[in-house]
Amino acid sequence: MECASSILSSIFTEIGKYLVEHSVHQANYLLRFKNIVEDLEKEDADLRLTQDRVQQEVERAKRNTEKIEKDVEKWLMDVQTVLEEIQVLKDEIEVKKTFLCGRCPNWRWRYKLSRRAVKKTREMSKLRERGNFNRVSHSTSLTDVEGPKDFKSFKPMEVAFSKIMEALKNDKNNMVGLYGMGGVGKTTLAKVVRKEAREKKLFDEVVMVTVTQNRNIKNIQSQIADLLGLTLEEKTEEARAQRLSKRLKNGKKTLLILDDVWEKLDLTIIGIPFGNDHKGCTILLTTRQQQVCISMRCQSRIQLDTLNDEEGLILFKKQVSISNDSPALNDVAKEVVGECGGLPLAIEAIGCALREKSIDEWKVVSKKLKMSKLSDVETVDQQVYTLLKLSYDFLKAKETKFCFLLCSLFPEDYEIGLEELLRFGLGLDLYRDADTIEEARSQLRVTINNLISSCLLLDAEEGFVKMHDLVRDVALWITSNGENVFMVKAGMGLTEWPKHEGLEQCTAISLMKMILNIFLMVWYVPS
Numbered sequence: 001m002e003c004a005s006s007i008l009s010s011i012f013t014e015i016g017k018y019l020v021e022h023s024v025h026q027a028n029y030l031l032r033f034k035n036i037v038e039d040l041e042k043e044d045a046d047l048r049l050t051q052d053r054v055q056q057e058v059e060r061a062k063r064n065t066e067k068i069e070k071d072v073e074k075w076l077m078d079v080q081t082v083l084e085e086i087q088v089l090k091d092e093i094e095v096k097k098t099f100l101c102g103r104c105p106n107w108r109w110r111y112k113l114s115r116r117a118v119k120k121t122r123e124m125s126k127l128r129e130r131g132n133f134n135r136v137s138h139s140t141s142l143t144d145v146e147g148p149k150d151f152k153s154f155k156p157m158e159v160a161f162s163k164i165m166e167a168l169k170n171d172k173n174n175m176v177g178l179y180g181m182g183g184v185g186k187t188t189l190a191k192v193v194r195k196e197a198r199e200k201k202l203f204d205e206v207v208m209v210t211v212t213q214n215r216n217i218k219n220i221q222s223q224i225a226d227l228l229g230l231t232l233e234e235k236t237e238e239a240r241a242q243r244l245s246k247r248l249k250n251g252k253k254t255l256l257i258l259d260d261v262w263e264k265l266d267l268t269i270i271g272i273p274f275g276n277d278h279k280g281c282t283i284l285l286t287t288r289q290q291q292v293c294i295s296m297r298c299q300s301r302i303q304l305d306t307l308n309d310e311e312g313l314i315l316f317k318k319q320v321s322i323s324n325d326s327p328a329l330n331d332v333a334k335e336v337v338g339e340c341g342g343l344p345l346a347i348e349a350i351g352c353a354l355r356e357k358s359i360d361e362w363k364v365v366s367k368k369l370k371m372s373k374l375s376d377v378e379t380v381d382q383q384v385y386t387l388l389k390l391s392y393d394f395l396k397a398k399e400t401k402f403c404f405l406l407c408s409l410f411p412e413d414y415e416i417g418l419e420e421l422l423r424f425g426l427g428l429d430l431y432r433d434a435d436t437i438e439e440a441r442s443q444l445r446v447t448i449n450n451l452i453s454s455c456l457l458l459d460a461e462e463g464f465v466k467m468h469d470l471v472r473d474v475a476l477w478i479t480s481n482g483e484n485v486f487m488v489k490a491g492m493g494l495t496e497w498p499k500h501e502g503l504e505q506c507t508a509i510s511l512m513k514m515i516l517n518i519f520l521m522v523w524y525v526p527s
Contacts, residue, residue: 033114036117036121039118039121040086040089040120043121043124043125043128044086044090044124046124046128047124047131048083050128051083054072054131055076057136058076061137062137062461067137069135069136071133072133075133078127079131082124089120092113093117154307154311154344155308155311156184156304156307156311160189160302160303160304160305161189164176164189164193164284164300167299167302168197168202168282168284169202172299173282173299173300174275174281174283175274175275175283175285175296175297175299176283176284176285176298176299176300176302177284177287177290177293177296177298178285178286178304179292179302179303180288180304180305180306181288181341181384182288182343182345182469182470183343183346184306184342184345185304186259186287186288187259187260189286190208190259190284191208193257193284194208194255197255203253203254204252204253205252205253205254206254206255207227207257209227210223210260211259211260211265212262212411212412212413213412213469214412217269217270218240220270221241221270221271224244225240225243225244228248230244230247241269241270241271242271244271244272245268245271245273248271248272248273251280252280253280254281255282256272256283257283257285258286259285259286260286260287260413260469261285261286261292262289264292265285265296290303305342306341306342307342308342309334309338312340312347313334315344315348315351316333316351317333319347319348319351320333320354320355321355328359329362332359332363332366333362335366336350336354336365336366336369339369341384345384345455345468345471349391349454349456349471351455352391352453353390353391365390368386368390369390385473388471388474389477391455391456392456392475394454395450395454397447399425399443400447400450402430403448404456405478406421406425407457407465407475408475408476408479412469413469414467415460415466416465416467417463417464418448418463418464422440422441431444448465451465452465
């Protein structure tokens with residue numbers, strides 16, 4: 001009996017302790033309301049800081065075309081959901097406090113809000129701890145976005161691709177050259193090679209950079225270093241070259257793709273070891289001129305040919321969305337494609353311009369192409385200039401045409417920010433119908449989408465677009481005379497003000513990346 005009493009006494013004692021502790025715990029919701037709210041706000045602020053840090057890392061990774069980890073994406077969504085719920089809770093607390101305005105508190109709502117606040121504070125704390133990621137991304141995203149999936153359906157691409165891959169697998173080749181006309185698809189093919197080399201793990205590192213006509217050694221060095229995860233703190237080209245060369249000699253097997261090379265390039269000045277200097281570094285360059293491949297001593301020189309009429313017609317039909325059931329359209333389509341010289345860029349551009357147009361408009365374009373003469377344009381590019389100029393002429397709105405021309409003010413291969421274009425457009429009163437900046441921004445987006453769908457601009461990272469170098473050449477040719485005259489010296493590394501007669505006739509002047517640190521000047525001279 002005494003044993004049973006002892007057990008019951010022990011049980012009641014524990015129950016009593018639990019009830020006391022539970023009562024105190026529940027009472028804290030009422031008595032520590034102010035502290036609980038302060039803890040909530042502090043954890044809210046800390047979580048937002050962590051969110052900002054992770055978001056910045058994610059944006060940086062996206063700019064480098066890296067793939068964001070799934071757990072990071074889920075974490076960001078979870079954080080956003082919780083923060084929205086926290087804001088609702090904070091608003092509710094504020095409303096209750098304002099409603100009472102210093103009067104005796106309502107213990108019931110204070111208890112409920114305190115419990116919710118404590119729960120959310122713990123939830124935010126756990127989320128914040130989860131936000132300490134070792135990495136937010138990985139560098140395999142390019143396998144999804146490099147070149148059209150059906151590129152091998154065109155024989156010139158397939159043949160050149162096979163030859164390049166065979167050359168890259170040959171250890172005796174450390175310099176491979178790909179040459180062909182402007183607009184034939186060299187950059188697209190180079191991106192496909194980059195994808196294949198990464199997927200098949202032919203190299204430890206695969207890096208692709210753009211050289212451009214107005215080559216800038218420091219810019220090329222920076223592109224390579226960024227993709228290798230190397231920071232170049234040195235100021236001179238020589239010191240940067242030494243640092244880059246040391247990094248590339250670290251024992252890894254590297255494929256370095258140099259896109260759009262216009263003349264012989266001294267790789268040692270850039271800091272690229274090759275040949276006997278470093279057997280592990282293989283170069284693939286793309287150029288419009290076979291002579292560049294010869295002067296660079298490429299062991300393997302591969303030409304990317306144009307499309308034949310049949311292949312050109314297939315590509316054209318994809319752009320304009322017509323079937324073989326339209327004999328009249330098909331006949332005119334063959335005539336148009338025949339004037340495109342087998343260049344994919346030209347075929348895509350003219351196809352976009354003729355999409356959803358009547359057969360009469362198609363016939364007009366076909367006749368224009370047959371009769372076109374551009375005496376002031378280099379013979380090799382005459383056909384392409386004519387075709388791209390027609391795509392420009394098909395743009396309906398003057399604002400769209402002028403926006404296209406504005407993009408030529410930026411240096412070759414430059415990522416053009418939409419916000420920069422917006423500022424220029426506002427300054428030039430292109431959006432006079434817009435009552436607010438946001439309305440003007442919306443108008444710009446519509447314009448940019450039209451230019452992208454017309455194959456006159458290329459989509460880049462979010463908020464940016466790019467202009468194919470050949471399309472930019474056409475835009476500069478258009479602005480060399482006529483209603484809108486531009487003087488563009490962007491990216492040419494000028495050290496003094498350019499001598500140019502008739503500045504008063506210019507609508508715009510671009511001096512971006514001058515060594516005199518004049519970034520960009522746009523002058524608008526009323527007629």
